[in-house]
Amino acid sequence: MTAQNTRAGIVMMIAATFIFAMQDGISRHLAGAYNTYMVVMVRYWFFAAFVIAVAARRPGGLRAMARVAHPGWQALRAVLLVVEIYVMIAAFIRLGLIDTHAVFISYPLLIAALSGPILGEKVGWRRWAAIGAGFLGILVVLEPGGGMFTPAALIPLAAASMFAVYSLATRYVSRRDSGEVSFFWTGVLGAAFATAVGLWFWQPMSAGDWGWMALLCVTAVVAHGLLIRAYEVAEASALQPFAYLQLVWGAGIGMSVFGDVLRPNVALGAAIVVGAGLFTLWRARRAGA
Structure with missing residues (x-):
């Protein structure tokens, strides 16, 4: 036991x-010049190679990782998850x-809201x-009647909804499939789907941008490795509040690299969302205790 x-x-x-926020910045740069489907496809090739390499070193090897109770x-x-990355x-x-x-x-709030009807958990x-x-x-962030309340504002909300369903599905399969098995299937099946879509949108890429692509892939492996190790040595309830720091890092990269502007209503609305998310986490922890 660890x-x-x-x-x-x-x-x-x-x-x-921090590394995930860096990835978001690199993804934004690459997707501004190349097709998103191709960028995600190459990223998933490295992801699949990583999970296969990890699985091969586990007891039972690839055959043990391929055995699942919930293939569907x-x-x-x-x-x-692949579609959520496209949308994001x-x-x-x-x-x-x-x-x-x-x-x-807002995705932790969506998870809390959907955990009742999907998993039968009490809220x-x-x-x-x-x-x-x-x-x-969220309404404060979108500022109805203001500049951001447009159909485009629904895009990250759709991504949050998909990630919430993905998280709930992960919780459901964890009842019989281990985390290592789920991680393996996420990488391999995700790469297969991303390749089936991305090959139709292949574009030549400059040498410099191949460097950014390589950095995107390497940081993905490092970040996922850190995340796996973090959950091995500490409880999820202790770690989850720090996941909100990705908003802080992302804001810093957005302002310093891309010239994004942090509007007062966005800062206030985000603070409300984070506060509500931390409260739901605290209540869930109390209920579990």
Whole structure:
């Protein structure tokens, strides 16, 4: 059994969120010049190679990783994550990193709201109140009657909804499939789907951008490795609050690299959403205790 070290887990989670924010910036740069489907396809090739290499070193090897209790749900998870990445990159291009993340961070609230009808989990009135407050925060971000309340603003909300369903499906399959098995299927089936779509949109890429693509792929492996290790040494409830730091890193990269502007309503709305998300996490932890 892996020894628990909450402080090390938190450090690794913070590092992972920073690297994920860097990936968002690189994805926005590459998708601004090349087709999104091709960018995601190449990224998934490296992801699949990584999970296959990891699986080969586990007891039982690839054969053990390929045995699953929920193949249909695993396939749904893998495809849903690829489509969510497509949608998220589209949001980066249309809205920028700041506004996209300010809406996307609503996904923990969506998970809480959907956990009842999908998984049969009990959601009390306090968490429902927090979910409602979080969506008021989303309205503050979108500023009805203001500049961001456009059909494009629904793009990151759609991505958040897909990621919430993906997370709930992951929770469902974890009842019989291990995390390593789910990770393996996410990479391999995701690569197969991304390739089936991306090969139709292949474009020549400059040498410099191949360097950015290589950095995107390497950082993906490092970030996922840190995330896996963090959850091995610390409880998820202790780590989850630090996942919101990706919004902070993303805002910094958006402003410093892409010239994004942090509007007051976005900062206030994001703070409301994060506060509501932390409250739902605290209530879930209390209920579990």
